[in-house]
Amino acid sequence: MRKVIVSMNVTLDGFMSASDCGLDWHFKSWNEEMARATAEQLSKADTILLGGVTYRGMAQYWNTNPVNMIRPREDLDFASMLNSYPKVVFTKSMSTVSWNNARIAQRDIGDEITELKRREGKDMIVYGSGKIVTALTKLGLVDEFRMWVHPVVIGCGKPVFKELSGILDLQLLKTEIFSSGVVILFYQVR
Template sequence: MGRIVISTNATLDGVTQDPTGEEGFNQGGWFNRFGGRDVEAWAEAGTAEALRSEALLMGRRTDEWFGPRWTSRSGVWADRLNSMPKYVVSSTLERPVWTNSTVLHGDVVGAVSKLKQQHDGDILVYASYRLGHTLLEHDLVDELRLVLFPVVLGGGGRLFGETGDAKPLRLVESRTIGDGLAFLTYRPVRAA
């Protein structure tokens, strides 16, 4: 059975919105404040994660943003992302932007549950914080990987929205990458 793994970049206060500043969010561009060893280590971690994964799962907006940026790139990370199967959750999208993609219409919970049955490895969820809310709310997430960037924005879209109840997580790994990024891995604590 596949595992849903949310892998995202976030600020210390949990903002995932507009890391590159291209979406028009007034606090956007926070990722671009970092460079050098931080971004090199971040890219190494992202490449290793993609090589260990089997598929990508994302929302429509993430497909529209990632698709044009990654299809024009080459290298180990880009080649892996471009070649792996991708699933886009959307009620309106007919033709995904990114190559090798399938649109999942209708019941998100049912579609993702079925997708987990069809794969044996990790199914990565990049960006897609709205989809992440749904997956977390319905206990479909098997692992959460956060790269925390040491900046506080005070507002913006967050991976962790309001949920119907508490979602306990257990820290299974923490390490510093680069000069100051925290890479944290959590797994949900499921009731016995």
């Protein structure tokens, strides 16, 4: 069965973005080493799950012909995968999407993901999308968290696990440390 993997950039104090959805803290520690890891991570999936806010931000930035991008090779590989992979968008505020291979989910999130998990293929990956992560976690549909912890404290913002009640029991699978000080914590949901 396919897995749902959450890949989330977070601050040391547990925020996925600033209160205004700003991510400038995220780009300060970004380097080619991390870009390679991101492309490698995405290559092991074949479907991207996004909320509306994350979809709009990613589509605006990445929805272009990779050949026309002036970026490091790793970013081009990542962009090529992003643009070719199926993308399922969970939103109530949008009625259409224009990014290549994107579609708006037509069913309840639990039904949609349960059906997608049964299909043949590689894993599914969720980028950002705090509301989607919360909904999937509450439904017990997240299999793994890959938390990219950045060495920065912003004091306030949008917390990752704001609306969860109870204990989320996780098992640390491995860690990956980058020269920028960013650490990926790989957790499996027990």
